Amino acid sequence: MFKIRNALRRAAVQADSIIFCKTGRQHSRASISTGLQQQNGTFYEFRTYYIQPHLNAAFHKLTSEKIHLRTAHSELVGYWSVEYGGLNQVFHIWKYDSYAQRAAVRAALAQDSNWMEQYISKAMPMLSSQDNEVTYLVPWSKIQKPAKEGGVYELVSFQMKPGGPAVWGDSFHGAVSTHAAPGYAHPVGVFHSEFGLLNRVHVLWWYESADDRAAVRHKAHSDPRVVSAVRQSVAYLDSQRNKLLFPCSYSPLN
Template identity: 25%
Template sequence: MALSSARRALQPLLSCTPTRVTRHARAIPTPPRVASCLRKSCFSISAVTNEESKPGGEQPKPGREETKPDRVPSFGNVPPLYKGHYFGPEVEPEVSEPEPEEPSTDESTKSRPAKVAAGANRLIKSFLFGTEESRKEQEVLERSYSTQLMRGKYVHEIAFHEVKPECSPKYVNLISEIYPQIAADPLNKVHLVGSWRCVVGDLDTFVTIWEYNGYSGFHETYYRIHSDHKFIDYLGKVRPLLRSRHTNLMQEFSFWGGTAAPRDLGGIFELRTYDLQPGRLLEWETSWQKGIECRRQVMEPVGAWFTQLGSLNTVHHLWQFADLEHRKLSREKCWELPGWADTVHDTVKLINKMDAKILVALPFSPLKVSCFPQICVPL
């Protein structure tokens, strides 16, 4: 009864302006019980009135509709740019007419005070700024380590996929289909170096190395494949199979001479990883280069890289052996060759951590096994 009377009392107030609401409210007697009902009724009536004022319930404001993205951001959202976008069109330098040279003065005609002043000036410049030879040496030392160490224009990507143990067969089937398609597309500026499964080390880990035509080739390829519905479908299928993913972008060492071309090598591969102390990469490379020829005499090299993006100050080496016994004999032979012991002594003090994985190639890998009996490891 009190609620209905309160609503009747509030009916004229709802059509009034705020100033009139105050006058009407003061004129209404408000016993404690009625006041409580009034407060409850005000909230309920105003809520109903607001809902009725919006036909069909609350409507979103135009232009403010929330859209859920179909997929997470990727390189498919970042179109590649070309060199002209950064530096503008290349312009040929203007060739100006040579200015007429002033007649040269014979050194013998210079007065002795002038000679002394010129010599003193050269001495002061040499003392303050260094000689021309020392400045050139300093410029060489100040270059980026990567500029001195890297070979050619290629960028390599090494990808580590840690797979759930029970999902390894399904994972291999998925990448066996999509990886060759990516490598075979002529519009992709990439080719597949190799793909392996780890059998000693981090088990159920798969390693893949790609070679791109520079950073522009990496970006263009990633943009294309992340815009392809086939690759997007592959990502949706492969992600539930993984425990983690990690990639590094690398450059080849200049002394290596290039990553091995697609071919059939021996039975197993060894991926050695060195975590170096920051700032010691150039020193490590200098020492390692002296002893690398020792290992070439008894081992089959595949590739050597240092990271530029991802896990920095990291070096990866890939070697091939017939089997683990062949690896053991080859490493023992290295210690008999001159120079190898010095290389180990000079490089070990520059390393924070080392890791060695034994890999077997997957069937579609360009670098694979066929010359020697394979190590049969069930998936």
């Protein structure tokens, strides 16, 4: 009986060790996949405004005149009008160091009479709806401004299969890298959703023009390395949507 009890204890210890090793490896993989963005707190809020068609020009004029009231409170990464992939839309990205900072910014904006009276009271009736999404930069990406001003941007949104970066992160990284490394396109940033539709990844690309984008994509899709990497990545893909963006004159990414 004594020997049996000791054997059972040893088996339990071994089982605990196996579980610990497995969970340790899983935790390590998760840390690699999700990266430092959750640790340092910095996140990017994607905001999309849908403008009533007959008020599109008026909205852009008002925003160009009053956006300084908003940027006085927090950092604007970029502001674009959507040219293809969605009419009468603007898309903008705001950077925050923490959720507490965002809450403080929103509270301060609500108390800013100039912002409320000169912009919000006039802009909100021009919108038919609005949407937002909280994203983090994936661990292998950082915001990279294009070498030139102007040009066009493409926001490519991938709805990946459930499981998160731990499942599809390596394949997705490979697909982006094979486009970026040969210079087919300039990646401004790669973002992973936190609030909004989950398992969504956004890649923001820059091109010199819409025609340059068309030529570059045609060339890239004849590159065997790109074709191979994309084939591996699409195994984890549910859907994809592209928008071509024109930077507004007041956009930091312009």
